[in-house]
Amino acid sequence: MLRVDSTHYRRAIQTFIYHISWKRLELRGKWLLHQDNAGPHTSKATTAFLRKKGIEMIPHPAYSPDLAPCDFWLFPNLKASLRRQKFNRDEDVVIVCQTFFNLLKPANFAKTWVKWCARWDQYIHSEGHYLEKERDFK
Numbered sequence: 001m002l003r004v005d006s007t008h009y010r011r012a013i014q015t016f017i018y019h020i021s022w023k024r025l026e027l028r029g030k031w032l033l034h035q036d037n038a039g040p041h042t043s044k045a046t047t048a049f050l051r052k053k054g055i056e057m058i059p060h061p062a063y064s065p066d067l068a069p070c071d072f073w074l075f076p077n078l079k080a081s082l083r084r085q086k087f088n089r090d091e092d093v094v095i096v097c098q099t100f101f102n103l104l105k106p107a108n109f110a111k112t113w114v115k116w117c118a119r120w121d122q123y124i125h126s127e128g129h130y131l132e133k134e135r136d137f138k
Contacts, residue, residue: 009040010049034058036068073112
């Protein structure tokens with residue numbers, strides 16, 4: 001079983017930076033990163049790594065899982081693609097997830113961005129109160 005710790009998370013971010021830097025030259029050195037307050041994301045080693053790479057962090061309010069960008073589109077759709085499947089090996093799960101990620105289109109990310117911005121707007125207007133249900137954001 002894969003355990004995501006600070007070291008693993010930094011490697012994933014490094015890989016992400018490498019691939020994006022080659023595909024989107026205009027984004028080099030212009031990074032803003034929003035992530036939740038999970039331990040691997042907020043460790044001293046991770047924050048030092050991000051600072052060294054010139055990545056600015058967008059603060060995530062405590063106890064606000066409703067503001068994590070991946071929860072708007074990515075994870076629900078990934079979970080739906082995995083539903084009712086049985087896996088005998090971890091490698092099989094990895095293959096299905098990689099296929100899912102490889103099929104993503106830019107429009108999918110654009111929809112997520114719009115929903116995320118709307119959720120932040122709702123959060124600000126609710127004066128920081130936790131909004132539990134999707135219907136609370138319409």
